[in-house]
Amino acid sequence: MTTTTPAHPCAGCGASVAFAPGTTTLQCPYCGLRQGIAPPTRDVREHSYDAFLAKPRVHTLASRQFTCPGCAARTESDAISKACQFCGTALVADTANDTQIAPEAVLPFGLDRGGARNALRGWVKTRWFAPNRLKKVSEAETMKSTYLPHWTFDAHTVSDYVGQRGEHYWVTKRHNGTTRRERRTRWYPAGGRVARAFDDVVVAATTQAPRERLDNLQPWPLQQAVPFDPGYVAGHHTLRYDTEPQTGLEQAKTVMAGVIHDDCRRDIGGDVQRVTSVDTSYSHVAFKLVLLPVWIGNYVYGGKTYQVLINGMNGEVQGDRPYSALKIALAVLAAVALVGLVVWLYLANRA
Template identity: 80%
Template sequence: MTSPTQSPAHPCAGCGAGVAFAPGTTALRCPYCGLEQPIAPPARQVREHSYEAFLAKPRVRTVAPHRFTCPGCSARTESDAISKTCQFCGTALVADTADDDQVAPEAVLPFVLDRGGARKALRSWVRTRWFAPNRLKKVTEAESMKSTYLPHWTFDAATVSDYVGQRGEHYWITTSYTDSNGRRRTRRERRTRWYPAGGRVARDFDDVLVAATTHVDGDDLGKLEPWPLKEAVPFQPGYVAGHHSLRYDTEPEAGLQQAKGVMRGVIEGDCRRDIGGDVQRVFSVDTSYSGVTFKLLLLPVWVGTYLFGGRSYQVLINGVGGEVQGDRPYSAVKIALAVLAALAVVAGVVWLYLANHA
């Protein structure tokens, strides 16, 4: 099944050009004359969807690309993106996801950082990369970036976990030993007594976030957190108009397994606190999940790539808070100078020690 183009708004009332969502506002703005059109307030709240009901529905594993017909120049194109701009005239294009074979986006966290704000965040990030070549500053400032909504899953669940482990309690004893001069000495040493432990803990999870795309580095994407998820709004085409939006390529089933991995770490912490004592051992945890719900959420990220020394590097910028993560080159000269400086400090400390103990 293919999706037709969905127009996010009428053309600009001032000049007839296509309009795009203006970061930091609730309006569509014409890039030529600056006229703004407000996006209608949502008529509903962001909803969570039953994961059990989702599994009961028939699935289509092969997903057809969206077909776009540009309202500006009538060009017809196909793309896996949910939203993009026409490559011929620049008109904002948004697919109608209502009849898509994939799960439709439920919510979107709109961009707050515009292009100027993203460049400012990137320049600040570059200045703190101490071991990067000086030429990197000029390269990154000259590169363009693309505002992109990246798909994520959020999961809610009620959990009950039975665990088995041990509680460790410290105690101290006095021991004797012979020092290097042959004299008998005593010292206090810590020991631990272990006691069996077991019990049950319960926790409700809300909005456990999992990336639903493999097109960007997962580690860097995860480091862009935290996100103000409570500020997400119900999906409307206007919020993604003029920006690129990716379809998901991580299915909900795989996303839930990743979310459970996040939950397991939190649950183990609950078990340790329940065990108490000075230290804990957790041997096994058996968790049951109930009331699992999920939704597809689009998060705003400025994605930039640049070439340096014949290699391509990618940077990601949180489109709300401005956090920057990504790759960068290293300067061999700066690293060598830092190593020499550290060696000089160590040599100075050794010299002072020997001089005071001569």
């Protein structure tokens, strides 16, 4: 599949420009000229999930062929945007005729490279039992601004549940001339129905980064997302999704289930609750593909490479880190010594 790659030339010197995080402009890395990105002419849209299921889908994805407008080099990639490996020109694919679902929205980077570096520094300084030399890490060996695809889902749910309501009471017990109060619980059958409207439940649409770490980068300020415009991804790497909406919805339902379980407990009331079964029906399910900004960095320590993910909006860091065996051993010895001192003082006071 040949993809036409729109160029973003600088109006001043003709070089390739890139989106400047924290702005609504494209900036030339050479002469510094800024060019504004046109304001959106529509709102971010969501799509009916039922309508999506009714359409035939192509699940075998072909690599995109990029033709660089700068040096005419032809390359293949599974990305939506990237830099030409030969001349560095910002390349953005045309997704209009793609067999995949096109991105509906993008949350533009708010954190530039300097901000990502500061977030990494702060994260490194707060790692317990980290080797002292790790604190000298000020920037990852590689730090790439990357838009990662995510699905968001809306749904109306109605859930019928069965459970028990527990109510505490106290009894007085007497033993060997002493009395004490013990708490007991009476259990009563409970059941009912709860309803909720979910909005923008976010799940990762890529397996190229650990899902748990991506989940821990939340929350995302999705109210700041804008309709997809190639200008926002110019000069940054953008991955295509490899998790289909069907799988994404099942993952979203798992997130919804936890919220629904809490709703059931509140509906049961009492002092404590047991929820034994929940039957949920879903309606008005809608979804969209949104690109979220993540700085992906790798640093080398002790001959091993560690990866970190940085939320491109608030600087939240998730990632790998080494541990100092010496610091852990010293902490264990200190804890043992403290326990020994407490025991010695106790025995000394009893003597």
